Amino acid sequence: MKTAQxxxxxxLDAYSMAVVEGVENASPSVVHIQVNGRGRGRxxxxxxxxxxxxxxxxxxxxxxxxxxHGAARIEAILVDGRRLAADMVGDDxxxxxxxxxxxxxxxxxxxxxxxxxxxxGQLVIAIGNPFGFQCTVTAGVVSGVGRSLRSQSGRLxxxxxxxDAALNPGNxxxxxxxxxxxxxxVNTAIIMGAQGLCFATPINTAQYVVPRLIRDGRIRxxxxxxxxxxxxxxxxxxHVLGMAAESGVLAISVEPGSPAELAGVQERDLLxxxxxxxxxxxDDLHRALSEGLIGRSVRLVVIRxxxxxxxxxxxxxxxxxxxx
Numbered sequence: 001m002k003t004a005q006x007x008x009x010x011x012l013d014a015y016s017m018a019v020v021e022g023v024e025n026a027s028p029s030v031v032h033i034q035v036n037g038r039g040r041g042r043x044x045x046x047x048x049x050x051x052x053x054x055x056x057x058x059x060x061x062x063x064x065x066x067x068x069h070g071a072a073r074i075e076a077i078l079v080d081g082r083r084l085a086a087d088m089v090g091d092d093x094x095x096x097x098x099x100x101x102x103x104x105x106x107x108x109x110x111x112x113x114x115x116x117x118x119x120x121g122q123l124v125i126a127i128g129n130p131f132g133f134q135c136t137v138t139a140g141v142v143s144g145v146g147r148s149l150r151s152q153s154g155r156l157x158x159x160x161x162x163x164d165a166a167l168n169p170g171n172x173x174x175x176x177x178x179x180x181x182x183x184x185x186v187n188t189a190i191i192m193g194a195q196g197l198c199f200a201t202p203i204n205t206a207q208y209v210v211p212r213l214i215r216d217g218r219i220r221x222x223x224x225x226x227x228x229x230x231x232x233x234x235x236x237x238x239h240v241l242g243m244a245a246e247s248g249v250l251a252i253s254v255e256p257g258s259p260a261e262l263a264g265v266q267e268r269d270l271l272x273x274x275x276x277x278x279x280x281x282x283d284d285l286h287r288a289l290s291e292g293l294i295g296r297s298v299r300l301v302v303i304r305x306x307x308x309x310x311x312x313x314x315x316x317x318x319x320x321x322x323x324x
Contacts, residue, residue, distance in 0.1 A: 015123075018179035019139045022125045025181025027137075028079050028108035029054040030174055032129035033063055033086070033100070037072025051128040051174035052076065052100070053110045053183065059102040060214070062206060063173030064188055065091040066152055068098050076102050079135065090213030093153040094221070096188045097206055098173075099213045110175055113182030115161065115202035118142050124163050125177050126187050126198070130170020140165030140198075148283075149189060149199050156283050160199050161185045167198040176200040222293035222315035224265075225258020226251045230281050231270060233303075241272075241303055245280035248272040248303065263300060263313035273301035289315060 031054065036047045048071075052063030061076060068074055074086040084102040091098030122142045130136055144162035151157050163176065167187050176185035185200030212219050231250040238246045248270040254261045265271075271279050274288045275298040293315045300311040 018123055019125055019137070022177050022179045022181045023127060023135065023137050026053075026110055026125075026175055026177045026183065027127055027135045029110035030079060030127050030129050030135060031061060032077040032170075033061075033067055033173065034075045034077065035068055035071035035073065049130070049170055050172040051130060051170065051187070053127075053173075053175045054107045055110055055112070055183075055210070057105060057107050057109050059104050059107060060089070060210075061086065061100050061102065062186060062210065063098050063100065064186065065093045065096045065098040067173045068100060069093060074100055076100065077129070078107070079129070090217035092209055092213060092219045094151055094155040094219065095157050095201055095205055095209050096151050097186060097201060097209050097213070099210055110177075110183045111181060112203055112207065113178055113180075113184040115159070115184045115204045118145055118161065118184060120144060123179050124161075124165055124184070125179070126163070126165040126167055126171060126174065126200075127177060128168065128171030128174035128187065130168055136168060136171065138166040138168070138171075147199065155286050157188075157201055157205070158287075159202050159205065160188075161202055163198050163200065165198060220291040220294060220317055222289040222291065223258075223318035224260040224289065224313060224315055225255035225318075226260045226265060226271075227253035227255075228271070228282060228285070233270070237306075241306070241308060243272050243303075244278035245272075247280045249279055249282055249285050251302075259313045259315050263311045265300065265302065265311060265313070266304065269302040269304050269309075271300060271302050273299070275299060 050067030052061045076086045086100040089099040147160040148156045149160040175183040189199045228249045251269045277288045
């Protein structure tokens with residue numbers, strides 16, 4: 001009995017030490033973010049708050065888009081208590097990521113990990129600085145990888161990390177780290193009313209998004225200018241029409257002067273292929289409309305009155321980035 005108890009204590013010590021090491025390595029970079037002047041927020045004055053973490057010593061901070069989007073004033077409170085004004089560098093609602101900057105150098109920067117190497121069951125630690133309570137920590141495991149989570153803009157965030165490390169209110173934008181303190185995700189969402197369902201945007205996604213936010217202030221995406229909905233097709237009809245899937249994207253509206261209208265897309269056309277990629281859903285269309293298609297002629301395949309029609313379109317950037 002004593003041997004079993006000693007073994008349990010050793011295991012607890014090992015687990016505790018792993019969490020402590022991760023927290024000690026990562027927590028100096030975690031900041032509390034306070035925003036004011038938004039059109040809407042938790043308070044009637046458009047205020048709100050969240051967490052973030054320094055990823056470069058010269059003051060660049062990564063957080064969630066939903067924490068800082070539309071803020072007139074942003075302030076970052078460092079782990080040592082300093083309150084610094086922060087400027088918006090750029091944000092991307094489609095991945096729920098944003099970069100702000102405080103004008104201070106020599107700051108403790110978090111170490112980036114590799115979210116592609118995560119394994120289900122791996123220990124992870126969620127760190128936040130909610131409401132100014134320094135370094136709030138929860139620990140858990142990776143419950144799933146490769147999940148998809150719909151952002152507030154309506155697009156899917158791919159390869160999302162699911163964890164049971166509880167995300168307390170105010171922890172949004174804080175880092176999800178390994179036992180070595182390496183950041184492998186940005187805490188982004190909880191499913192209200194469902195315990196143990198918390199999500200983080202993978203750090204590999206952030207490492208793609210961040211340089212573009214610093215360069216352009218936003219992520220450039222291609223736009224066709226169609227209002228659409230998913231549509232199922234009977235299996236026999238899909239086979240006869242040479243479709244790769246038994247569904248496509250039905251054009252229910254075509255914006256005047258848009259790339260789609262200029263290409264000849266008509267209402268009730270069923271889009272099934274774009275630039276060689278099969279399109280079976282709106283999410284497929286969103287993924288296909290990448291920055292690389294902007295200004296380039298691409299091939300559209302639509303089904304119109306039971307016939308395949310090839311069209312050529314030149315996608316451009318949208319005036320409203322939430323359009324297709």
